[in-house]
Every structure is written in structure tokens, then in C-alpha cells.
Amino acid sequence: MSFEPETFDPAHALALAHRTFEIEAAAILGLRERVGPEFAQAVKLILKCSGRVVVMGMGKSGHIGRKIAATLASTGTPAMFVHPAEASHGDLGMITPSDVVLAISNSGESKELTALLPALRRQAVPLVAITGEPASTLAECSNVTLNSSVAQEACPLNLAPTASTTAQLALGDALAVALLDARGFKEEDFARSHPGGALGRKLLTHLNDVMRIGDAVPAVTLQTGFTGLMREMSSKGLGASAVVDDQRRVLGIFTDGDLRRLIEKGVDLRASTAADVMHPNPRTLRADALAVEAVALMEQYRITSVLVVDESGALCGALNSNDLLRAKVI
Structure with missing residues (x-):
């Protein structure tokens, strides 16, 4: 026709x-x-x-x-x-x-x-x-x-x-x-049958699936000097570093945002240690938490990095918003 x-x-x-x-x-x-x-x-x-x-x-x-x-x-x-x-x-x-x-x-x-x-x-x-x-x-x-x-x-x-x-x-x-x-x-049941979809990634992805581990996790001790702290942050590329004790229990965190705020105040950082500049008692999550919990934590407190700890509070991983973006959780 x-x-x-x-x-x-x-x-x-x-x-x-x-x-x-x-x-x-x-x-x-x-x-x-x-x-x-x-x-x-x-x-x-x-x-x-x-x-x-x-x-x-x-x-x-x-x-x-x-x-x-x-x-x-x-x-x-x-x-x-x-x-x-x-x-x-x-x-x-x-x-x-x-x-x-x-x-x-x-x-x-x-x-x-x-x-x-x-x-x-x-x-x-x-x-x-x-x-x-x-x-x-x-x-x-x-x-x-x-x-x-x-x-x-x-x-x-x-x-x-x-x-x-x-x-x-x-x-x-x-x-x-x-x-x-x-x-x-429920949503969780739907996610299990759609693991490749957006909902599946959100409801099935845990922090231990996407977090950085081992030497990729930036960490220093309380006594680490400011230069050493900056070197650790720069080499690991997380935008932050954990501050830990001898058992790697998390005591604090120092971020790029903390650095900018200290510079704006005119603080002389050359003689400072990690203990002097860290933010104590940071918010952490367990490795078995869902990745969406990290997203919610970041949005609630306007932070870009999260430290991950085990049941004893020892540092076992870390991630930032870029890690979650790569995993397509956000």
C-alpha cells in the first residue's frame, strides 16, 4: 500500500x-x-x-x-x-x-x-x-x-x-x-529480583561492597605532625583522614573543609599535630550498613566522607561521595 x-x-x-x-x-x-x-x-x-x-x-x-x-x-x-x-x-x-x-x-x-x-x-x-x-x-x-x-x-x-x-x-x-x-x-523483596536496577543497588549495596580498605584508608595518630597529616590526605585522595589510637580505634577526623576553615581563621598550622586540629568523635558507620545509610548521613550533616568501623570501633574502611557515585548508589 x-x-x-x-x-x-x-x-x-x-x-x-x-x-x-x-x-x-x-x-x-x-x-x-x-x-x-x-x-x-x-x-x-x-x-x-x-x-x-x-x-x-x-x-x-x-x-x-x-x-x-x-x-x-x-x-x-x-x-x-x-x-x-x-x-x-x-x-x-x-x-x-x-x-x-x-x-x-x-x-x-x-x-x-x-x-x-x-x-x-x-x-x-x-x-x-x-x-x-x-x-x-x-x-x-x-x-x-x-x-x-x-x-x-x-x-x-x-x-x-x-x-x-x-x-x-x-x-x-x-x-x-x-x-x-x-x-x-516489600521494597527489599523487589530489590532482590532487580539487583541490576537503581532500587536494587540502593537496597542491596552495603558499605563493605564500596568502601576503601587497607592502605587506601587515610589514617594518622594523635601525635602525627601537620605536614604528615597533609601528606596522608593528599596521597589517599579521600578528602579526609581518620585520627586513630594504637588499636586503630577512631578518635577523630580531619577534612579538607576543616583545613579551609583553619586557614580562614589565620591559625598557624606548622607546629600543630593531628590532635590539635582534628574533629573529635566523628560520625561513623558499620561495614554491614547499607550504602544508602551513608548517603543519608552525608546529606543530613553536609559531609562528604564517612569512616567505617568494626564492632570494636576500630577503623576498617572509609568512603566519600565519589565512591557512592561510582557505585551508582547516588
């Missing part, structure tokens, strides 16, 4: 976009009237499942099904997608009686899905259907049916699955939300 650029009407395209939004919004809001107590039944059925939620669907419904399976899996409900056509050729063996099948079909008559219904029934696999036809074959064979019917598709020809797939997706998201709430799913 050819297209003539000079015939394109931008205003008409925008009007179609607005119409699409209105139709699909109406399809989602319409679910409130069509979905009732059976939704809670579906949630309860899945909660009782000791296996996985096996999501199935053909065509556009299959694409929606893959997304629903991914959302369920990432929010505490083990799930996977199985293609109905592949299931007829061996993949049905992936499904066990301990699973629940979530089958999606707008017509409820997808031949690849309906062909599997007798086998699922023989295995006594519970079946939840999302369909736009409550009187369909799929609905009649299901334990629970969720009605995803829509008044019309957003497609001007009323043919391409648009509003119907939006309704299917919304129902899948609603199931995932209800299930995660019923399971008591």
Missing part, C-alpha cells in the same frame, strides 16, 4: 491519538463494572498455588501475556510464559498440577488454546481465563473467568487489538498488585 506524504493530515493524526486515549481509558474504567468477586477468587487461587503461574496467549494476547508473566515474577509470584502452539508439541510437559494456568484470549476461541483445555483438565490444572467473551469455550472450561470485554477497539476499523489488549494488560497488573499486597511484598 503506497503512501503520499502530501496527503498526510497532522491535525487528523492528532485527533486519532486523542480518540485512542479516550477509547482505551474507557476500556480500563469499564473493567470496574465488569470485574467483581471473581477477581478475588482468582487471587486466592493463585495464592494457594505451590507452583508457578503459567501464562498463555496467542498473537497480541501472547505479547500481553509475556509482560504479565514478567510483572508477576518480579513482584513475588513465580511465573513464566508458555506459547500455546509450542505447548501442543511438548512444552505442555512444563505444566504440573501444582501450577495455575492464566490463559488470555479476547475471543476465548483461540484454537491453539482450546486444543490444550482437555489435557489441562485431565491434569487437574486450575485455569484462570482473561477473555472478552464470558460465554466462550475458554471461559466455560475455566475455574475463574475475568471479563476483559471492551465496547470497541481504538483501531478506526475496529479490527486491530488495541483497547482489548490494554484491558488485558490492566487486569494482569491488577492481579500482580493484589498478589504482592497479599504476600506482604
